[in-house]
Amino acid sequence: MRHAFGVGAAALCAAVVLVGCTDGPSKTGEAAGAGPTSPSPSSTPTAANPRVVAPAAGPEEQFNALALGSRFFFDGQGTASAAAAMKRYCELLGEKELNGLPPAQWLAEKELTKPDGPRVLGDGVSRFCPERGATLKAASEGSYERWFVAGTYEVGSGPKQMPAGSYVAAGALRDCYWERTSKSGEVLDNQFATSAQETRVTVRAGDGQFTSRGCGAWKPES
Template sequence: MRRTLLAVCAALIFPLAACGSEESTNSLPDATTTAVSPSSSAAAPTTTVSPEQALYNEYAAALTAAGIPFRPGSGLGSGAFSSDQSICKAMRGGTLDAYQLARVELGTAGEDNKRRVTTMVPILCPDQQPLLAEALSGNAVMTRFIDGKYIVSQGGSAQRSVMPGTYSTGPVSDCYWERADSQGNIIDNNMVSISQSITVTIAESDGAFTSKKCGPWTLVR
């Protein structure tokens, strides 16, 4: 009877032990599944700056460091950055010569505008620094002007003035030009239906010059 009881107890105890052993084994964390691999960690985000944005950042930093006020904005057609890019384009294209640069951007536009232009040229159009230097020298000569009505002035001090000299333009179609004295009396004029080129000399004694549909005039001498 005693042997039978021992056998029964043994039969009950061993399966329980086996079950306990299996449960404790399965409850241990698997090192191969919980360990974090260095290669699987998320890479630090990187920010890509476009060349245009980098140029704007340099431009804005230079103006800010110099204490020069400017309209922010790096998008097309926005802020002083876009305006100054247009100035650089005009300088490169020849539509803004040293004389006009000195007279308008470095003169009538105001001191803040002058400081901004002299600061931005080395950044946005460094190839135009010789033109800027000529404009700042005070010795720039008018080499080009467009259609309009002008007061003839040796120093070009009037708001809309042209310096005496010989200028040419062309080709033209239906171009009208006129030289007048200081009282507005016509000295010489011409209406040109069509021509490959026109050359006109504006004398120091002239008072005014008018050009309609003649295109840009360029200084010859």
């Protein structure tokens, strides 16, 4: 019986010669016939495996790197990442108004004027809220309705001026005051309301300035 077993073993070895055969354990400790194994992507680089592919950065990491390398800052960001702040901005752009202004005007006057604002916000909108692209486009092009909150505005057609026209302020108005003045500062017309639901004013092309406080936002009257 021992002789027959030996012949069978020899024949089996001949049949599998292409994949290797050994009477004992491999000197390398590998299973018989096993070829070299490929390193996993997370393996530590060695002389035999110098190139290890690092996992690709996700959109959050890419945006964080972009914002970190810019001069732009997010208001109220605190310790949150730039990506988290941008996602919050995406939510804000879906509101009807921000700080008394329509979202496109808020973007144009408060955010796109910051250093690197157009580049960072453009990248953020395309990554995290492409549905807000129309708002960003309107802000970039200046094609939005302008509202005027508390302050003094020169009357004119410039980017920081108040165009002539009719305006309305509505809501729970308390101690609302407005005045129209000439270019020399003479009061042409004014009004003070301790309590009102709405008030109107017509700013004329020949006026010099328009001043308002406590009236909320003045919106063009359609």
